[in-house]
Amino acid sequence: MFRLCFVCLVFVILVVTGLRRSGTGWALLVLRENERGVQVFGVNATRTKLTGFVLSGFGAAAVGCLYVYLIRSFVVGSFTVGESFGVFMVIVIGGLGSQTGAILGVLFARGGTWFLPGAWQLLSSAIGVLFVFFVLSGGFGGLVFGVRDRWLASVVCRWGVVVFGLGFDVAVGADGDGDDAVFGCLSSPVSFFGDRIAAVGVVAAVEHERLDSAAEVRT
Amino acid sequence: MGFSRLLFAAGVVVFAIVGISIVVLTGWAGQVSLGQMGFVGVGVVVGAVAIGCWHIDLSLALMVAGVVGALVVVVVGLSALRIRGLFLVVTTLVFAIVSLHYLLNPIFFSWIPTGCIERPPLFGVIDLED
Numbered sequence: 001m002f003r004l005c006f007v008c009l010v011f012v013i014l015v016v017t018g019l020r021r022s023g024t025g026w027a028l029l030v031l032r033e034n035e036r037g038v039q040v041f042g043v044n045a046t047r048t049k050l051t052g053f054v055l056s057g058f059g060a061a062a063v064g065c066l067y068v069y070l071i072r073s074f075v076v077g078s079f080t081v082g083e084s085f086g087v088f089m090v091i092v093i094g095g096l097g098s099q100t101g102a103i104l105g106v107l108f109a110r111g112g113t114w115f116l117p118g119a120w121q122l123l124s125s126a127i128g129v130l131f132v133f134f135v136l137s138g139g140f141g142g143l144v145f146g147v148r149d150r151w152l153a154s155v156v157c158r159w160g161v162v163v164f165g166l167g168f169d170v171a172v173g174a175d176g177d178g179d180d181a182v183f184g185c186l187s188s189p190v191s192f193f194g195d196r197i198a199a200v201g202v203v204a205a206v207e208h209e210r211l212d213s214a215a216e217v218r219t
Numbered sequence: 220m221g222f223s224r225l226l227f228a229a230g231v232v233v234f235a236i237v238g239i240s241i242v243v244l245t246g247w248a249g250q251v252s253l254g255q256m257g258f259v260g261v262g263v264v265v266g267a268v269a270i271g272c273w274h275i276d277l278s279l280a281l282m283v284a285g286v287v288g289a290l291v292v293v294v295v296g297l298s299a300l301r302i303r304g305l306f307l308v309v310t311t312l313v314f315a316i317v318s319l320h321y322l323l324n325p326i327f328f329s330w331i332p333t334g335c336i337e338r339p340p341l342f343g344v345i346d347l348e349d
Contacts, residue, residue: 012239013239025247050293052247056255057258057291058285060259060288061258064265065265065266065281065284066266067262068262069277080319102238103238
């Protein structure tokens with residue numbers, strides 16, 4: 001039975017990852033950033049929101065069906081509104097906006113349920129939410145991605161290439177002189193579009209002959 | 220791993236998938252929905268009817284439940300499409316409260332099956348009893 005659930009989870013992750021990379025995923029993401037601005041690019045806001053509703057609703061209801069298959073009966077009150085808040089809180093802890101964050105958040109909350117005695121269970125999710133709000137905006141998912149990005153940025157600096165995807169700094173490589181120019185120009189609050197435009201602006205500004213020949217631009 | 224532990228782990232996986240559905244709607248599209256469990260409840264009821272009463276296969280039941288859930292979400296969210304502000308938050312929350320306590324309650328609606336539902340083998344071939 002667990003294998004079926006696990007297969008379903010893997011399937012959902014694959015589908016959602018594919019969605020993220022598709023045009024629909026792009027439309028959903030930019031809709032959040034700038035609803036008005038994205039309509040200039042021909043994205044129909046209403047249709048995109050409806051797409052988001054449909055996908056989310058399909059997933060949630062399908063998983064409810066899976067749940068009833070698992071539990072083998074319909075128990076009224078097995079879901080409460082409190083659980084609705086609870087799952088939302090869990091996603092916030094994990095970092096709103098990534099599947100990794102969702103899974104980490106769920107593991108954190110359920111791990112709390114598993115290990116802690118009854119009265120303490122609420123504490124884990126409550127403390128988790130406060131921790132995210134005051135210390136770790138972006139949640140555990142953000143933490144994981146931050147660590148990954150810092151490691152990647154260090155690799156990039158060492159190899160001397162320009163990589164637009166990294167939100168922390170843009171490293172411009174040097175030629176044999178050994179000069180290193182590191183531009184710390186991008187930071188995480190910059191929006192999806194702003195990210196790309198800012199990066200292009202930085203590379204365009206670096207009109208130095210030496211650096212020009214050595215810089216390798218990769219998107 | 221004992222059976223109850225397996226059930227717990229499977230419950231965690233189910234929870235994770237609900238979480239991913241919230242990520243798609245709220246994390247990506249920015250449409251805050253506080254009542255996701257209401258839609259899961261809709262899926263639970265449709266699944267119970269489909270598997271328990273109509274005895275259709277799980278894969279088909281998942282599709283049917285998913286389609287019904289998608290329709291419900293669209294209806295709930297339709298009014299919030301054009302109005303700015305926290306309308307969707309309130310609408311989904313209200314839907315969750317109403318559905319979980321009233322609309323999907325067998326006490327009020329007797330067509331909702333209660334009692335044990337047998338598990339037909341998946342695709343008619345793979346048996347999942349353990």
